[in-house]
Amino acid sequence: MSAPGAAPVAVRWPARLWIALLVFSGVILLDGLENSMIAVSLPEIQRELGMSAATAQWLMGAYILAFGGFLLLGGRFADLFGRRRVLVVAMTVFAFLSLLGVFADDAALLIVSRFVKGMAAAFTAPAAMSLLTTTFPEGPQRNKAFGIFNVFEACGYSCGLLVGGLLAALDWRATFVLPIPIAVLVLAGALLVLPPDPPRAGRARLDLGGAVTLVAGMLLLVYTVTTAADAGWTSPWTIGGFALAGLLLLAFVIIERTVEQPLIRLGILRGRTLVTANLSAALLYGGAMGFQFLLALYLQNLNGWQPWQMALVLLPAGLMVVLAGPRLGALIDRYGVRKVLIAGLVAFVPAYLLMLRMGPEPDLWTVLLPASLLWGVGFALSISALMVAGTSGVADHEQGLASGLLTSSLQVGGAFGLAVVTAAIVPGTRLDQLYPGVAVILVLAVLTLLVQLPRSRTSPASKG
Known part of the structure; x- marks a missing residue:
């Protein structure tokens, strides 16, 4: 990376790199749209499906819970099993569940689909970001790429509030339609311009004990944090949730320190x-x-x-x-x-x-x-x-x-x-x-x- 005060280095990319960056940025654009469009559509969905206010909130909560709970596992999956492969599979699931949301008439089915969609996003987001960091070398190129990447994140959230409000006024199902063509374009771009994942030196093995304790601990942690205001910070449910999440994450650390092939190398935290x-x-x-x-x-x-x-x-x-x-x-x-x-x-x-x-x-x-x-x-x-x-x-x-x-x-x-x-x-x-x-x-x-x-x-x- 160039030293501070040095003249900025001109960065010129071929068309293939620009398309790759648009693919990575399209992933973060979708995440922003998902969070903001559903927020302004909730009243319409609640009214049409006859949901209570508490149930309707889980249309957002289920996505956030799954996204936060599976992110670390999603990032490690990308490292172990191939970033392009993980991105393509997870984005396919994301597009399918968007289509399911268009036709869902049952509140429970819609909430479950939002949870699985959040899981898919938890795999696409770190896969896209790590593809960016491994495609653009550290220094001026990566700095420029991250700047553009975050433009799409801001656009996703800002436009999602405005566009989501307008679409919800017409038909709330339109907010589930909009992500589908974007997801298809991301998939097409990934398949066309991203090179296949390089072969690994050895067969990737999943640390199952680490994966279970990590996901369970993160899910419980995110759930406890998001429900603490309603349940009360000193309530037995909140205190018990934090305690159990802490125990699960402690078990994860113990497993990672002893297993032969850990899911996460704890030394990275040094x-x-x-x-x-x-x-x-x-x-x-x-x-x-x-x-x-x-x-x-x-x-x-x-x-x-x-x-x-x-x-x-x-x-x-x-x-x-x-x-x-x-x-x-x-x-x-x-x-x-x-x-x-x-x-x-x-x-x-x-x-x-x-x-x-x-x-x-x-x-x-x-x-x-x-x-x-x-x-x-x-x-x-x-x-x-x-x-x-x-x-x-x-x-x-x-x-x-x-x-x-x-x-x-x-x-x-x-x-x-x-x-x-x-x-x-x-x-x-x-x-x-x-x-x-x-x-x-x-x-x-x-x-x-x-x-x-x-x-x-x-x-x-x-x-x-």
């Missing part, structure tokens, strides 16, 4: 850059999910705005990522990944401070849009930088694991931050009850900075 990148990702996403939740409560619940109107408020944030993403590689090459990351993390603090100025009537020009712009700057700079930091220096045969770790940190951190914010604002039916939630996301933003600041002064790796 890399300080990787650990701090994952911790920062969890804290950052926790604050970000909390911010979106508070904004939704403020605009939709307290002021009666429609989801598409909230999407327009967040549009400047998405535009910042779209505009900055393709230039992120050059910024990282010139200033170093750590400086770009710190600049992004700093931007979240004033964005969240502005939320303390929420009044009875939404102030679009001096509160909401400035907060959205700052939030977008933070995301534009920090997410790509975290992906670069979290995968740098990792051997090619463990890139799937590193990608799965980073994505898992984002998902679990987001669920945990959302649960803490929800607990802080219960019952959250008045404006003044939202301010403790703002205090929570501010604390998370400051903690994210504190994790990174010592490294920015002491680590030689911070320059790359």
Whole structure:
């Protein structure tokens, strides 16, 4: 990687590499669409299928639970059994389940399909990200690729809110139709331009005990975090859930330390850059999910705005990522990944401070849009930088694991931050009850900075 301050290196790719990057980016675009479109479609689905509010929430919860629970296993599968193969198989399952959702008339079947779809996404996401890191060499090329990759993630979420709201107004089933052609294009591109997986030196063997304890522990952890606000943080169910999840993950660690061919090499966690990148990702996403939740409560619940109107408020944030993403590689090459990351993390603090100025009537020009712009700057700079930091220096045969770790940190951190914010604002039916939630996301933003600041002064790796 070029040293900070050096002139940016021009990166020119042939058409094949651009198509490959579009394939990887299409995967993350689908993930963003899935999370945002279903959120704005819930009322219509609930009404047509006669679901209770608690049951309807599992249309989102089932996907998030499976996605967070299977990510680490999905990343390791990509390393062991071939990234292209895992991507193609999992994307085929994803497309089929989208088609199933179009015709489903039973609430239970729809929820189960969402769970399996989340499982499929847990295999496609780390496979795509590790394919990116092994296709584009560390340095200017990978930095540029990650910048473009994250543009698609931002577009998926931002457009999903707006497009999902419009499609749901016509027919909620249209929100299940839209991912199908995108998934088919991703599949076609993967089969056409991605080279076959290289043969492995020996036969890949799955550490079954490690896989079972890891998936069970992660599923229980994500489930406990996402239900803690409703069940109560001190309830026996929550305490028992965390305890059992901890025991399962401890059993996983013991198995990995003793088995001949571990599912995950625990030594990868000794890399300080990787650990701090994952911790920062969890804290950052926790604050970000909390911010979106508070904004939704403020605009939709307290002021009666429609989801598409909230999407327009967040549009400047998405535009910042779209505009900055393709230039992120050059910024990282010139200033170093750590400086770009710190600049992004700093931007979240004033964005969240502005939320303390929420009044009875939404102030679009001096509160909401400035907060959205700052939030977008933070995301534009920090997410790509975290992906670069979290995968740098990792051997090619463990890139799937590193990608799965980073994505898992984002998902679990987001669920945990959302649960803490929800607990802080219960019952959250008045404006003044939202301010403790703002205090929570501010604390998370400051903690994210504190994790990174010592490294920015002491680590030689911070320059790359």
